[in-house]
Every structure is written in structure tokens, then in C-alpha cells.
Amino acid sequence: MSKRVLTTESGAPVADNQNSATAGVGGPILLQDQHLLEKLARFNRERIPERVVHARGSGAYGYFEVTDDVTAYTKADFLGEVGKKTELFIRFSTVADSLGGADAVRDPRGFAVKFYTEEGNYDLVGNNTPVFFIKDPIKFPDFIHSQKRDPFTGKQEADNVWDFWAHAPEATHQVTWLMGDRGIPASYRHMNGYGSHTYQWTNEAGEAFFVKYHFKTNQGIRSLSAEQAAEVVGSDANSHQTDLLQSIERGVNPSWTLYVQVMPAAEAAEYRFNPFDLTKVWPHSDYPLQRVGRMVLDRNPDNVFAEVEQAAFSPNNFVPGIGPSPDKMLQGRLFAYADAHRYRLGVNHTQLPVNAPKATEADNYGRDGYMATRNGSRHDKNYEPNSYQGPAQTDTPLSAPLAIHGWTGTHAAPLHTKDDDFFQAGELYRLMSEDEKNRLVANIAGGLSQVSREDLIEKNIAHFAAADADYGKRVEEAVRALRD
Structure with a gap:
């Protein structure tokens, strides 16, 4: 085997990678040492801006296999035939902490899947919880600021966290x-994933359905107590990354079964809960889970920076048969996610290998910008329409149109018959065993008792009491016991 030759960025061979060029033995370094300057300049620029949210993450490749016929609901090609397999990439993440944060912390987990379909990439961006803290994207920057490091103290502050929640009763669920x-999931393998938002499916006949995605882990749910998590963080801050990497390397490939809840579009207006409210779930008794297929992860990335850090997921990457709903949080994310990647990675981030289509090719009139690798030849025009056989529109919408009516303005979300901020939180509490309730109350009290203002404590306790009287009473007693 011939020996590989070390080269500069321009491909020229490097004569000496151990010693800088100097003016004589022991003399000062010469500005003409192009290899030294190139290495130092590149090193200075190795880090790109980290994500504001979901900064700490891990990823893996795998495939999705259809196990059940869902063609009655969607014309999406990658879901169109039982047995069909589609390559995918998934990124798991924490939400609030920075890139250097620990894995085993109390925080929601991102669960973002990129399907490399034959009709283009489909990005399904969700969490390990079926709901979220807020229902309108205009509150998202404020919510994240309240959970992040305080500008003065440089650390997360209980006052900020619980002050925001005191003024956001919809966060109670x-x-x-x-x-x-x-x-605190024990690992990424041992947690469920949810699309969280409501999406639209459209079948070949043009019929529209609203759906919610549920990825059920086939490894079983495993979680950590606060005490167990502290021990794990102390021994391996990268515990979830270590677990995912090593399990796939050993051939123990984690898998999830995908289910959907399906609501005919005509039923949305009269449903007892607002079906587009991200703080609400659809009870399974109303819309049972229907199996779709299974996701298997079987290959680790070769380079974490190139394939995990530069992975860009945008919920506006739809394929024919799948589209958005009036979910306001989803509508905001249709812009915000893609814009975040344009800022972090540049306008041509979709040309990076992890983000580029694999089962088809991108063909459009986008040109230029930083790091452009797909600019066409002398025969390709950069405008449309044209008479040079350039790519043209299909005139076939990806999904069914959404009916709208009323006046423009800053409207609150419409209320349905069972809509309030506390009912479903109370239902969740009442589903718990006594041990689960005790741990829940202890976790809340541990944070809420650190708040300096009594009025904020009282507002939060009132939210739990509105969800369930016993819930509020237990939290109040636990907080008082810690503060006395």
C-alpha cells in the first residue's frame, strides 16, 4: 500500500509538519510559512456558533421500514408500500444546556429525524414529550431566556425559571x-419520541387528515432519579453519547415503533380540545394509535462535527402527502429552524453531505453564497421560467389547502369545549402511582423552594392546585417543609 501524502488545503505536499520555518536556527518564524499560517487560521475557525437550543446532541444513521398500510391517509411515497425501507439520520439532544453540558440532566430531549426519501428529505422535528411549555411562538425567545444562564450570575436561576412558569399557566402540563x-431518561435508547406538533397527511384522493406521531422505544422506558442522575453525571457527563455509540458499535441496534393518531380534518373544529395546541394531547380513547413501521439505528457517524453538529433539521422540509397544520408553534418553527441553520452554517448548508438528499437530487435555481458547491454549468440558467429545459414546477400541491376565515390581527387561540391550561395536567397526575406522585412533588419542591419571592411560589402552587387539589396541596406542603 502506498503511503498517503500530507498536503495543504490546496493539495500541495507538506515537507515538514513538525517544525515551523524560521529565519535561521532559533530565529523568528517567517510569514512565508504558508502551512503554519493555514493550520493556525483553520484552527481558530474550527468552532461554529452552537445552537441556542438543542446544542448538546448525539446522532446515528439507520432506516425506517413500513410495516402497515397507511395509504388511506397519505400519498407519501416512503410510506406507500409495506416493506419499503428509507435511509434516515436522527439527532437526539438536550434543550436548555450548552454544547458542553451533561447528558443526564432534567430537561426535555430533542428527537429529530431526517428521512432521505425518493421525493426529497422529510424532516420530523420533535421531542421526547408529546406536549410543550407554550402554545405561541412569540413567547419562545422569552421562555428560553428564562431557562438559560442569567445575564448577571451566569447560571440558571430558579427565580427566572419559575417566574416565567408563574406567568405561563399553559406550561403546567x-x-x-x-x-x-x-x-431524566436513562439513555436516548430508553425514551419515546413524539412529533409533538399536529401535522397534515393527504391521500391520493386529496382527503386531508391531521396526525400526531409517536415513536415508542422497543428497548422499554428507563429513567433516572435525581440522585441517580447526579451520580451518572459525576462519572460520565457524556453518558447518553457513550451509550448510543457503544450499543451500535456492539451491534445492539436500538429501534422504535412508529404509531400515528389520525383525525379526519372535518372533526378538528368541533373536537373537545384544540387539536393544534402544543400544550395538549389527543387522548388515545378518542384517536387510538395506529402502527406505521419501525425505525432502526445501525450506523454511527464517522465524524461528530460533520454529521451531528452540522446536521440541520427544518420542519418545513415536507414531501408530497405531508404538510403543516394551523399549530401556531409549528408555524413559527417552519421559519425559525431553517433560519437558525442559515445563520449557523450558511445559506448552502443543505449541500453538506448529512443534509443533502440521498435518494434523489436537489435541482433548483439557487446559486452562489458561501461554500456553494452546486452552481451549474454554462448551459444552466439561474432564472425561471426559461426556454432551456430548466427544472419546472409540478402544479401538484404537497398537501391539501387549509381553510381560513376572519380578520387579521393578534388573536388568542380559539377555545374548544374542554380547553383550559390545567385539565390535562390533572389527568396526567391522576394516572401516576403514589410513588410516582411522591417523586414528582419532590422534584418540583426542590426547585420551587429555591425561589426568593413568595408571590411566585404561590402562583405556581395555584397552577398545580388548579390541575388537581391533591397535587397542589402536596407541592405546597413539600415546599414549606424545605423552606422552614
Whole structure:
């Protein structure tokens, strides 16, 4: 085997990679040492801006296999035939912490899947919880600021966290999830994933359905108590990354079964809960889970930076048969996610290998910008329409149109018959065993008792009491016991 030759970025061979060029033995370094300058300049630029949210993450490749016929609901090609397999990439992440944070912390987990379909990439961006803290994207920057490091103290502050929740009663449902047993997954393999948002499916006949995605882990749910998590973080801050990497390397390939809840579009307006409210679930008794297929992860990335850090997921990457719903949080994310990647990675981030289509090719009139690798030849025009056989529109919408009516303005979300901020949080609490309730209350009290202002404590306790009287009473007693 011939020996590989070390080269500069321009491909020229490097004569000496151990010693800088100097003016004589022991003399000062010469500005003409192009290899030295190139290495130092590249090193200075190795880091790109980290994600504001979901900064700490891990990823893997795998495939999705259809096991059940869902063609009655969607014309999406990758879901069109039982047995069909589609390559995918998934990125798991924590939400609030920075890139250097620990894995085993109490935080929601991102669960983002990129399907490399023959009709283009489909990105399904969700979490390990079926709900979220807020229902309108205009509140998202404020929510994240309240959970991040305080500008003055440089660390997360209980006052900020619970002050925001005190003024966001719709967060009570998600806070109950977060502070419960599933708030700290034992690993990425041992947690469920959810699309969380409501999406639209459209079949070949043009009929529209609203759907919610549920990825059920086939490894079983496993979580950590606060005490167990502290021990794990102390021994391996990268515990979830280590577990995912090593399990796939050993050939123990994790898998999830995908189910959907399907609601005929005509039923949405009269449903007892607002079906587009991200703080609400659809009870399975109303819309049972229907199996779709299974996701298997079987290959680790070769380079974490190139394939995990540069992976870009955008919920506006739809394929024919799948589209958005009026979910306001989803609508905001249709812009925000893609814009975040344009900022972090550049306008041509979709040309990076992990983000580029694999089962088809991108063909459009986008040109130029930083790191452009697909600019066409002298025969390709950069405008449309043209008479040079350039790519043209299909005139076939990806999904069914959404009916709208009324006046423009800053409207609150419409209320349905069972809509309030507390009912479903109470239902979740009442499903828990006594041990689960005790741990939930202890986790809440541990954080809420650190808040300096009594009025904020009282507002939060009132939210839990509105969900369930026993819930509020237990939290109040636990907080008082810690503060006395």
C-alpha cells in the first residue's frame, strides 16, 4: 500500500509538519510559512456558533421500514408500500444546556429525524414529550431566556425559571411531564419520541387528515432519579453519547415503533380540545394509535462535527402527502429552524453531505453564497421560467389547502369545549402511582423552594392546585417543609 501524502488545503505536499520555518536556527518564524499560517487560521475557525437550543446532541444513521398500510391517509411515497425501507439520520439532544453540558440532566430531549426519501428529505422535528411549555411562538425567545444562564450570575436561576412558569399557566402540563419520572431518561435508547406538533397527511384522493406521531422505544422506558442522575453525571457527563455509540458499535441496534393518531380534518373544529395546541394531547380513547413501521439505528457517524453538529433539521422540509397544520408553534418553527441553520452554517448548508438528499437530487435555481458547491454549468440558467429545459414546477400541491376565515390581527387561540391550561395536567397526575406522585412533588419542591419571592411560589402552587387539589396541596406542603 502506498503511503498517503500530507498536503495543504490546496493539495500541495507538506515537507515538514513538525517544525515551523524560521529565519535561521532559533530565529523568528517567517510569514512565508504558508502551512503554519493555514493550520493556525483553520484552527481558530474550527468552532461554529452552537445552537441556542438543542446544542448538546448525539446522532446515528439507520432506516425506517413500513410495516402497515397507511395509504388511506397519505400519498407519501416512503410510506406507500409495506416493506419499503428509507435511509434516515436522527439527532437526539438536550434543550436548555450548552454544547458542553451533561447528558443526564432534567430537561426535555430533542428527537429529530431526517428521512432521505425518493421525493426529497422529510424532516420530523420533535421531542421526547408529546406536549410543550407554550402554545405561541412569540413567547419562545422569552421562555428560553428564562431557562438559560442569567445575564448577571451566569447560571440558571430558579427565580427566572419559575417566574416565567408563574406567568405561563399553559406550561403546567409540560412541567408535570418534566418533573415526573420521565424528566431524566436513562439513555436516548430508553425514551419515546413524539412529533409533538399536529401535522397534515393527504391521500391520493386529496382527503386531508391531521396526525400526531409517536415513536415508542422497543428497548422499554428507563429513567433516572435525581440522585441517580447526579451520580451518572459525576462519572460520565457524556453518558447518553457513550451509550448510543457503544450499543451500535456492539451491534445492539436500538429501534422504535412508529404509531400515528389520525383525525379526519372535518372533526378538528368541533373536537373537545384544540387539536393544534402544543400544550395538549389527543387522548388515545378518542384517536387510538395506529402502527406505521419501525425505525432502526445501525450506523454511527464517522465524524461528530460533520454529521451531528452540522446536521440541520427544518420542519418545513415536507414531501408530497405531508404538510403543516394551523399549530401556531409549528408555524413559527417552519421559519425559525431553517433560519437558525442559515445563520449557523450558511445559506448552502443543505449541500453538506448529512443534509443533502440521498435518494434523489436537489435541482433548483439557487446559486452562489458561501461554500456553494452546486452552481451549474454554462448551459444552466439561474432564472425561471426559461426556454432551456430548466427544472419546472409540478402544479401538484404537497398537501391539501387549509381553510381560513376572519380578520387579521393578534388573536388568542380559539377555545374548544374542554380547553383550559390545567385539565390535562390533572389527568396526567391522576394516572401516576403514589410513588410516582411522591417523586414528582419532590422534584418540583426542590426547585420551587429555591425561589426568593413568595408571590411566585404561590402562583405556581395555584397552577398545580388548579390541575388537581391533591397535587397542589402536596407541592405546597413539600415546599414549606424545605423552606422552614
